[in-house]
Amino acid sequence: MTVAQEIRSDLQRAWDTWHAAREGELSTPHGWLSLTALQWLTPEPSAIEGLPGLWSATPDGVKISAVAADGLVVQTTREPRRIDGTATLHPVDGLPGTLVELGDVVIEVVRRTDTHALRVRDPQAATRTGFTGVPAFPAQERWVVPARFEAYPEPVAITVDAVVEGLNHYLTAVGVVRFELDGQTHELVAMPGKDGGLSLHFRDATSGVTTYSGGRQVRTADPAPDGSVExxxxxxxxxxxxxxxxATCPLPPAGNVLTVAVEAGERIPS
Incomplete structure (x- = not known):
């Protein structure tokens, strides 16, 4: 085996391990594949199909009216609390919602911009039980690219659209990442990663063709003191x-569009 072949093999093995973990995370009982409904709430207390109780969105938060026999249990930071009467929840815009359990089903109460909604997560959802993996391009070394991060003097608040018309997401941009692909210099606005590092969310020439039209994202490690990052x-x-x-995902920041076809990473789910 040549040195180049060994490098490709090491890259593929590392990618295989990473991708298996990624697919395992997707297919957890209450992960994204378990969603069966997204229900927007109104000020009028209303019954939601398949759920007990009455649900409404008020200036004070989301109100749930139910009796103990309905079996709705709110997950709190202290201990689970069964709803018997009226409970008011206060989800925060843009963050994971407050969880309400109903047997094996989890109801996530979320706030998005100035509206509230319920997301129902059912382990028996067809999207989860029928999941066979995420299609992806073969791993190639050409897509491991050195880059340079230039931090803004101060983080900048930005607003981006969402896949749901009329919603916005409010993000924090921390700088710009510059790199070369196919002999051209490109740059992307970077957001902080969830567990450190940077997050880059963008569209490219494959978006809507072989990859998801709303763009894809990649995370990096923390840049070195000189700004270098891979x-x-x-x-x-x-x-x-x-x-x-x-889901109510954000779209990429304005300008985060690459003219090249990045034939790497995950493709459109089958």
């Missing part, structure tokens, strides 16, 4: 909205 486009992932109609 981007492994082989680890581009779909956002949840590529797998379900019941």
């Amino acid at each position: 981007i492994d486009f082989n680890r581009l992932t779909n956002l949840p909205c590529a797998f379900t109609d019941f």
Whole structure:
């Protein structure tokens, strides 16, 4: 085996391990593949198909009226609390919602911009039970790219659209990442990663053709003190909205569009 073949084999083995973990995370009992409904709430207390109780969105938060026999249990930071009467929940815009359990089903109460909604997560959802994996391009070394991060003097608040018309997401941009692909210099606005590092969300020439139209994202490690950072486009992932109609994903920041076809990472789910 040549040195080049060994490098390709090491890259593929590392990618295989990463991708298996990624698919395992997607298929957890209450992960994104388990979504079966997205129900927007109104000020009028209303019954929701398949759920007990009455649900409404008020200026004070989401109100749930139910009796103990309905079996609705709110997950709190202290201990689970069964609803017997009226409970008011206060989800935060843009963050994971407050969870209400109903047997094996989990109801996520979320706030998006100035509206509230319920997301129902059922382990028996067909999208989860029928999941066979995420199609992806073969890992190639050409898509492991050196880059340079230039931090803004201060983080910048930005607003982006969502896949749901009329919704916005409010994000924090921390700088710009520059790199070369196919002999051209490109740049992307970077957001902070969930567990450190950077997050890059963008569209490219494959978007809407072989990859999800709303763009994909890739995470990096923390840049070095001199700003150098490596981007492994082989680890581009779909956002949840590529797998379900019941997500409210952000779209990429304005300008985060590459003219090249990044034939790496996850493809359109089958």
